[in-house]
Amino acid sequence: MTDVIASPLHTEHVALGASLTPFAGWDMPLRYTSDLAEHTAVRTAAGLFDLSHMGEIGVSGPDAARLLDTALVGNLGALRLHGARYTMICAPDGGVLDDLIVYRLGETAFLVVANAANHDVVVAALRERAAGFDVQVDDASLRTALVAVQGPRALEVLGATPGLTGADELAAMRYYSCLPVTFDGVEVLAARTGYTGEDGFELFVDAEHTVALWRALLGAGEPFGLVPAGLAARDSLRLEAGMPLYGHELDTTTTPYDAGLGRVVRLDKVDEAGAVLDFVGRAALAARSEATATRTLVGLEGLSRRAGRPGHLVVGGDGSVVGEVTSGAPSPTLGHPVAMAYVTPDVAEPGTELGVDVRGRVEPVRVVALPFYRRPQG
Amino acid sequence: MSIPTDLQYTAEHEWVRAGDPATIGVTAVATDALGDIVFLELPEVGSTITAGAVCGEIESTKSVSELFAPVTGTVVEVNDAAVADPALVNSDPYGEGWLLKVSVESAEGLLDAEQYAALAG
Secondary structure (H helix, E strand, O other): OOOOEEOOOHHHHHHOOOEEEEEOOEEEEEEOOOHHHHHHHHHHOEEEEEOOOOEEEEEEOOOHHHHHHHHOOOOOOOOOOOEEEEEEEEOOOOOEEEEEEEEEEEOOEEEEEEOHHHHHHHHHHHHHHOOOOOOEEEEOOOOEEEEEEEOOOHHHHHHOOOOEOOHHHHHHOOOOEEEEEEEOOEEEEEEOOOOOOOOEEEEEEEHHHHHHHHHHHHHHHHHHOEEEOOHHHHHHHHHHOOOOOEOOOEOOOOOOOOOOOHHHOOOOOEOOOOOEOOOOOHHHHHHHHHOOOOOEEEEEEEOOOOOOOOOOEEEOOOOOEEEEEEEEEEOOOOOOEEEEEEEOHHHOOOOOEEEEEEOOEEEEEEEEOOOOOOOOOO | OOOOOOOEEOOOOEEEEOOOOEEEEEOHHHHHHHOOEEEEEOOOOOOEEOOOOEEEEEEEOOOEEEEEOOOEEEEEEEOHHHHHOOHHHHHOOOOOOOOEEEEEEEOOOOEOHHHHHHHHO
């Protein structure tokens, strides 16, 4: 990767005084003013994120559902119109190539959203796996921007945004669904999805209209406490919500089962004739689903001040290494360190007391169920 | 970013205000890179710090940075206000967000503001 890609909102970020950071080949906002303030705004009011680095891939044509059912581990053919599903694309050996959200836009049209870092891998895998199918795989990443409004007041913000239609429909939308709306006459795909643990929406829009939408959301959101939020807050929010991040909890050496996400693997998928559908990775994943796990992803609640960070070793009471931290930080919402870690199954039970070697000193932690934070329902 | 001209610096982004005792802190370059600081671990009063050796930690939600002793000497005071409210280090790194006061035995190889600016530029 040579050239750094600028978001369509780059000049907006600069004008807002953002600290920019290279991220998967893109130059993206790390923070605007304060990681903590942005994190707290999303938990208590709303935050506005530029996620234009995410990969948007259109899959359409008579065999679109068949391709996705063959290429991905989930049952996408069964997805309802305007439904959304969290799924994964695996290698033949069952290792995770990426975690994805797939939206059904029509009977024969889907939108696949991939992580920026894996976007090329996902496009290549889908195209390769499309051989023999009547389907188009359209890499729309560079011409599609993604702006997210996340937080308990997200719906109010969208309702107050001038030029954005469909407020009533947005209010009626279920979590994990999507709906085409318009902004100033331009089509926008609104999805009730996110990566923060809060209610919120993700808005897919053509790159050329993104600045106007961003400004309208920022202006309309201000009375509700909405602030622009960067990737630093996004990471601490998703960690509290116990959501995996590719490259940390997931990689090609990890299966969905290792990450506690075996539910996304649909070994029971069948084709039109009712026969078992052989998707990429199925044999390896079927074997893994029967095997005894060698490691499992757990949450660790820190009992001291110093936070375990990715790569730090998890140790048992006798000092023996039992695992490794994949993500970790002081939790702004909870006020103590939290971490996700792969550990051996014998120490994975919630309540188990372990240690994390933080730069040579072992800090006490306790295994807890994920997520660390769950939004108040209501 | 303005770098105070009356201080001395290290390449690891600590600053030293000469005096007896000398005052030590971290620069705005460091606090900007770290983001919101949530936890400071500083050496105890009475302990000896050695120039170039790690003597503490500065932790933000995003990352953690080790504090390197810019001089050799004995810690005579720790900024308890900053330990209690590490946001002070972000808001006023050269003032209320100071970290340590040290009775200096030796101080060598410190940078002036111009040299530090060239390095941190």
